[in-house]
Amino acid sequence: MKRLLLGNEALALGAYMAGVTVATGYPGTPSTEILEYFARYPGVYAEWSPNEKVALEVAMGASMAGARAIVTMKHVGLNVAADPFFAAAYTGVKGGLVVISADDPGMHSSQGEQDNRNYARFAKVPLLEPSDSQECADMVRIGLELSEAFDIPVLLRTTGRVSHAQSLVEVTAEQISRPQPAPPRPFQRNPGKYVMLPVNARQRRLALEERLRRLQEYAETTPLNFIRWGDRRLGIVSSSIAYQYAREVFPLASFLKLGMAHPLPRRLIREFASGVETLLVVEELDPYLEEQIRALPDLPPVRVLGKEVFPAVGEFSPELVARCAADFGFQLSEFGSRVSPPPSPPEELPAPLPGRPPVLCPGCGHRATFYALRQLMFPEQVAGEEDSRLAGNPFARATLAHRRQYGLVVTGDIGCYTLGALQPLWAMDTCACMGASIGQAIGLEKAGIKNKVVAVIGDSTFYHSGITGLVDVIVSGAATTVIILDNLTTAMTGGNANPGTGATVDGKPARRVELESLCRGLGIEDVRVLNGYDAEGIRREIAAAVQSPEPSVLIIRQPCVLQARPASSLVAWVQPEKCMACWACLVTACPALIRRDGKAAVIPERCTDCQVCSQVCPHDAILRVEREGVMA
Amino acid sequence: MRSLDFVLAGVGGQGILLASDILCRVGMALGYDVKKSDVHGMAQRGGSVISHVRLADQVFSPLVPLGGADFLLGFEKLEACRWAGYLRPGGVAVVNDEAIPTLPLVERTPYPDDATIERILRARAGRVLFIPAGRLASQLGDQRVTNVILLGALSCLVDSALEVWQQAVAERVPPKARELNLRAFATGRAQVGNSLA
Numbered sequence: 011m012k013r014l015l016l017g018n019e020a021l022a023l024g025a026y027m028a029g030v031t032v033a034t035g036y037p038g039t040p041s042t043e044i045l046e047y048f049a050r051y052p053g054v055y056a057e058w059s060p061n062e063k064v065a066l067e068v069a070m071g072a073s074m075a076g077a078r079a080i081v082t083m084k085h086v087g088l089n090v091a092a093d094p095f096f097a098a099a100y101t102g103v104k105g106g107l108v109v110i111s112a113d114d115p116g117m118h119s120s121q122g123e124q125d126n127r128n129y130a131r132f133a134k135v136p137l138l139e140p141s142d143s144q145e146c147a148d149m150v151r152i153g154l155e156l157s158e159a160f161d162i163p164v165l166l167r168t169t170g171r172v173s174h175a176q177s178l179v180e181v182t183a184e185q186i187s188r189p190q191p192a193p194p195r196p197f198q199r200n201p202g203k204y205v206m207l208p209v210n211a212r213q214r215r216l217a218l219e220e221r222l223r224r225l226q227e228y229a230e231t232t233p234l235n236f237i238r239w240g241d242r243r244l245g246i247v248s249s250s251i252a253y254q255y256a257r258e259v260f261p262l263a264s265f266l267k268l269g270m271a272h273p274l275p276r277r278l279i280r281e282f283a284s285g286v287e288t289l290l291v292v293e294e295l296d297p298y299l300e301e302q303i304r305a306l307p308d309l310p311p312v313r314v315l316g317k318e319v320f321p322a323v324g325e326f327s328p329e330l331v332a333r334c335a336a337d338f339g340f341q342l343s344e345f346g347s348r349v350s351p352p353p354s355p356p357e358e359l360p361a362p363l364p365g366r367p368p369v370l371c372p373g374c375g376h377r378a379t380f381y382a383l384r385q386l387m388f389p390e391q392v393a394g395e396e397d398s399r400l401a402g403n404p405f406a407r408a409t410l411a412h413r414r415q416y417g418l419v420v421t422g423d424i425g426c427y428t429l430g431a432l433q434p435l436w437a438m439d440t441c442a443c444m445g446a447s448i449g450q451a452i453g454l455e456k457a458g459i460k461n462k463v464v465a466v467i468g469d470s471t472f473y474h475s476g477i478t479g480l481v482d483v484i485v486s487g488a489a490t491t492v493i494i495l496d497n498l499t500t501a502m503t504g505g506n507a508n509p510g511t512g513a514t515v516d517g518k519p520a521r522r523v524e525l526e527s528l529c530r531g532l533g534i535e536d537v538r539v540l541n542g543y544d545a546e547g548i549r550r551e552i553a554a555a556v557q558s559p560e561p562s563v564l565i566i567r568q569p570c571v572l573q574a575r576p577a578s579s580l581v582a583w584v585q586p587e588k589c590m591a592c593w594a595c596l597v598t599a600c601p602a603l604i605r606r607d608g609k610a611a612v613i614p615e616r617c618t619d620c621q622v623c624s625q626v627c628p629h630d631a632i633l634r635v636e637r638e639g640v641m642a
Numbered sequence: 643m644r645s646l647d648f649v650l651a652g653v654g655g656q657g658i659l660l661a662s663d664i665l666c667r668v669g670m671a672l673g674y675d676v677k678k679s680d681v682h683g684m685a686q687r688g689g690s691v692i693s694h695v696r697l698a699d700q701v702f703s704p705l706v707p708l709g710g711a712d713f714l715l716g717f718e719k720l721e722a723c724r725w726a727g728y729l730r731p732g733g734v735a736v737v738n739d740e741a742i743p744t745l746p747l748v749e750r751t752p753y754p755d756d757a758t759i760e761r762i763l764r765a766r767a768g769r770v771l772f773i774p775a776g777r778l779a780s781q782l783g784d785q786r787v788t789n790v791i792l793l794g795a796l797s798c799l800v801d802s803a804l805e806v807w808q809q810a811v812a813e814r815v816p817p818k819a820r821e822l823n824l825r826a827f828a829t830g831r832a833q834v835g836n837s838l839a
Contacts, residue, residue, distance in 0.1 A: 012670075014666050014667070014670060014676055014678075118681050142677075142704075170681070171679060171704060171705070174679065174680055174681065175677060175678060175679040175704035176666065176676070176677065176678040176679075176704075177675075177676065177677045177678075177701070177704065178670075178675060178676060251703075251704075254702040254703045254704065255702070255703050255705075257702040257703075258702040258703045258707070327703075327705050327707070327708070328703045328705055328707040328710075329707045329708040329709070332707070348707075349707040349710070350707075350709065350710075352708045352709055352727075357727065359723070359726075359727075359762060360758070360761050360762050360765055361754055361758045361761070361762060362751050363720060363723055363724055363751065363754065364720065364744045364749040364750075364751040364752065364753060364754075365690075365744070365749060365751075366653065366688075366689055366690040366720070366721070366724075366744050366745075367689055367745075368654070368687035368688055368689035369687060369688045369689070369745060370687070371687060371688065426687065429687065432748075433747070433748040434745075434747045434748050502687075593746075593747060596746050596747050597747065599745060599748075601688050601745065603746070604743045604746055605746040613743075615785065
């Protein structure tokens, strides 16, 4: 039977069928669904860990106990988990351990597009790269077997177009009846393997080289790496999703498909290279394969092309591969291309179109906070002098730069709320990586900038990497104000439970780590909890907190509107005769608000009755009315 | 080689992923190899969303090549225009006759008027069908069935048995919404019937 599966669902299925009993991870696009699907299977343990480092450490423990385990994360998550990842290569495993990293070429939902294949070489672990859902299901099983056979964790790397594409997977009845997990056993002590004191680590270091040497041999013969001979004038080396694009653009060429991309099969590459005239490496992001192939000793005299033809930045597509190859001089028709390269430069549309960037949802509990921050970032009064021209006009651009000089500095973090950095809210000055907002705020203060500083971080991000930042607030004696935007979920990845949610990955009740007591326990005396829709209260509290010489935490709590789905019978309505077209309401960037006939107006179908717009209107022009009455 | 490529475009939250799921089920029932690709995550927060569905004897890339789609299913007029370049010359555009405004203040380019929208779509498409799917969905009592109304219209243009579509819709939507969705599907089909008459 064939089933149409998301790459991530196929990874979960493959792991289940291979007898994985423990799966951990931290949600992050494009990896999130792997654990969501896995948690639905009976008789397994799955957890959203506080961060990727903890996730991998839990899985290492499970592996030591003899269980098969997987860990899921997005590419930048492996940066967080890098410490245990490198250590696990030394200690090795008992039960199979596969670390799944989903990369995001093109940065659809990430702060960077690092190529995590480099981690496999760096940490000296084998690397598997599926190119469709069938391979996802197969390779997670093969990865677990490899892990056990070679006593090493395996890195399985997907990209967004593998994780988030759906394709057919053969699922047979006997595959679904997975092996019974072994009954609990006593721990088998082995300090020489598990205690990485230098005296033991030096031995494991040598053992790691030996394991890699054997893996090198395995790579030569595994069916994951195979040659498909075609037209010998062109030999394409490729892996992951780029392989699928290359098959589409060069159906008749010869192919060396690498499912296992570390260690590389050197003899197989030499054999392939000696059989073709030109070797074309088609890979997204870094010249990972290309550089290693070029550096191979005894490479037959063959023309090697790679990043001369294709970009090292951004995501590939079939038309991009076709366009680049055609521009370089390849005759696509000779290789039976099914893709005609788009014209270069691209066709102009008959008219320019307005953009539609992502926005905070209508009713989002973060909106009022960013409006308040914006007011404090662009103060009406600067250095004691009031500019009357600005009164009630938050969009007076002429003096924005002047006002901004003195206004509040907002260090930001990673989550839906990073959208608060976009126009028109424009209320965030930094965003680097998970948890960075707090450390950056301390550094700005310690370096002695004139502005007041506030750190803004979401609840899940705070549990992930913000707690240690808050520890530093205490011990450094900083006066930092930390705003924790608490929507009780990890919203950006689709509403995943975090330590404050009180639920497991599969929705069962769980104990919570309460933010208030956590912050007080660390030593913050001034901890306040505010309502996310109270625009004026939030502005007042932030303004007061940043003036205080003591550190403080403002927990601004409002359940995510996508989870809570409020159903009010009332909606906002703008009285046209009272609207002075100051656009203060539009600055909140609410998708339910538009401009119509020179006035602000509400789209009632979208309004959730959060009442933020009516609070920010300086002319009291926005009322609440019966939804029934205004919907046509 | 048989092949059919679809691009579905609209605004995050319009039920595009559900519609492309149903389309994939239709493809499987018709015996095709099927691949589909969507973008998840931050882009879905009210932003522009596109879904690719490919049916063929053997599909490699999950992305439809630019200029290769046989059908463009537009859930919103502006988004249909934005992604019209995915249509092959002479392809068919089925577009929900509904405008979702862009964010005011920031976006300086005005929302295109109907004549401009028509001009952009006709520059690529051999045929453009506007379906008042949003309005019909409201009449059926649930805005969320806009997607299935559009699929109903599309089903008239794809060489396939009606039952295959009905079954795909019935299997994919929640059981309690099955009847409503089948009615929405029939409503969409009737629209094309009307415009062909």
